[in-house]
Amino acid sequence: MTKIIALTNQKGGVGKTTTAVNLAACLAALERRVLLVDLDPQGHATMGSGIDKHELDGSVLDVLLGEKPAEAVILDCPEAGYALLPGNGDLTAAEVDLLDRDGRERCLHEAIKGVAGDYDVVLIDCPPSLNMLTVNGLTAADGILIPLQCEFYALEGLSALLDTVEQIQASVNPSLQLFGIVRTMFDNRNSLTRDVTKQLRDYFGDTLLKAAIPRNVRVAEAPSHGLPVTKYARFSRGSQAHRVLAKELIRRLSL
Numbered sequence: 001m002t003k004i005i006a007l008t009n010q011k012g013g014v015g016k017t018t019t020a021v022n023l024a025a026c027l028a029a030l031e032r033r034v035l036l037v038d039l040d041p042q043g044h045a046t047m048g049s050g051i052d053k054h055e056l057d058g059s060v061l062d063v064l065l066g067e068k069p070a071e072a073v074i075l076d077c078p079e080a081g082y083a084l085l086p087g088n089g090d091l092t093a094a095e096v097d098l099l100d101r102d103g104r105e106r107c108l109h110e111a112i113k114g115v116a117g118d119y120d121v122v123l124i125d126c127p128p129s130l131n132m133l134t135v136n137g138l139t140a141a142d143g144i145l146i147p148l149q150c151e152f153y154a155l156e157g158l159s160a161l162l163d164t165v166e167q168i169q170a171s172v173n174p175s176l177q178l179f180g181i182v183r184t185m186f187d188n189r190n191s192l193t194r195d196v197t198k199q200l201r202d203y204f205g206d207t208l209l210k211a212a213i214p215r216n217v218r219v220a221e222a223p224s225h226g227l228p229v230t231k232y233a234r235f236s237r238g239s240q241a242h243r244v245l246a247k248e249l250i251r252r253l254s255l
């Protein structure tokens, strides 16, 4: 059964896209068929997958608006090993374009339901806000994965996100689950990191994943080469940590 996972956190710069790209690559390397959906107008997941966001023939926006079938827009990323439903700045129009549609929350769900079955895992990289695109991501998903940086305001932002998740559960997607929280840019030498980890563990228990992604310069460099870190710097700490994360999710979610 396909699992659709939305990577979401309305805070920018917490590692959503980095986790999405590298997790996609690690799951693909572990022989899962993976589709990565770039739902962020910044198009960083697209660029990080080695696809030029300025040169797209079609994007996830065309698919959301029902103007193209998903299979016409999905690209193969042979180096990274997964398929990509690319996105770019055109998506900024989506908020307005979707607004006066019936079932506007369900456009992504409708758009990908025909192709989702071709994959074991669909990862959706959400934009850094709780807008209509994110709502579409959460409506299409079976569950969410929250990348989170262990800093003082991290928990505050989390409650707004969890409120949104509850609203989605109460309306368009009752079966939406919280699949996990993954700590990113992790540095265990930092006492704040340890404090936040303890708070997360106390509050979320097992939902806080064991795998944490360390701050690692290779992880930050990889996107400028259009590669996941597992291809750019296979033996780096960042690469290894993403592999551990992929394996933990495979076990936990039976991917």
Ligand code: ADP
Pocket: 011, 012, 013, 014, 015, 016, 017, 018, 019, 044, 128, 184, 185, 186, 213, 214, 215, 216, 217, 219, 220, 221, 238
């Ligand atoms: P988001 O998608 O949540 O906005 P990104 O994944 O784009 O966040 O990450 C924000 C910035 O932090 C990027 O410049 C990225 O390269 C960097 N970054 C993310 N994870 C790591 C990491 N583990 N180590 C070092 N830099 C990282």
Ligand code: MG
Pocket: 016, 017, 018, 040, 044, 126
């Ligand atoms: Mg991003």
